[in-house]
Amino acid sequence: MQHPVRGHPVLLRRTGLASAAVAAIAGGLWARTGLAGMAGDAAGGVLYAVLLYLLLAFAAPRTRCTAVAAAAVALCSAIELFQLTPWPAQWAGQWPPLRLVFGTTFNPWDFPAYAGGAAAAGLADRLLRRSPVSSNRT
Numbered sequence: 001m002q003h004p005v006r007g008h009p010v011l012l013r014r015t016g017l018a019s020a021a022v023a024a025i026a027g028g029l030w031a032r033t034g035l036a037g038m039a040g041d042a043a044g045g046v047l048y049a050v051l052l053y054l055l056l057a058f059a060a061p062r063t064r065c066t067a068v069a070a071a072a073v074a075l076c077s078a079i080e081l082f083q084l085t086p087w088p089a090q091w092a093g094q095w096p097p098l099r100l101v102f103g104t105t106f107n108p109w110d111f112p113a114y115a116g117g118a119a120a121a122g123l124a125d126r127l128l129r130r131s132p133v134s135s136n137r138t
Contacts, residue, residue, distance in 0.1 A: 013061045016128075021054040032100075038109075045113025046120070049076050053121035065129070069122030076114035080106060 024047050031043035053072040060068065082088060083106040092099035 010061050014058055017054050017058040017061070021051055021058070024051040024054060028100075041107065041109065042113050045076075045110040046117035049073065049114040049117030050121045052076055053118050053125070057125060065122040065126040068125070069118040072118040072121070073114050076118070077111060079103070080110050080114070 028044055028047040028051065031040050031047060034040075035043055049072055052075050053068055056071050056075070057063070057065075057068045079102060083103050088098070088102035089104040091102065092104050
């Protein structure tokens, strides 16, 4: 009997991406509560971009890593710019978990963190997709 995931590269890829997303969420929550000041802000921005990369790659598993990374940076940047409006803070006041999704305060230093996080996720994804282990799983 064939293993249910083996032989299905998209399903295997999505399983890995989902697992990595859970780890990114855990790391982001830890950074938010366990790191103070700029270190926590930077780590949170990097991990936010990594999470968005993973979610976008999950949605489009055959898309090139560079395109997914660019889309993740664009989405992170759009959300950051959205913080210049009063809506994210208002929504977070109505339902606090939205603070983790949209943030509430614009910070221009988040843009380099987003670029670094998406680039790191894209590079890691590209290397893992090319590794002998991932290509010999079928």
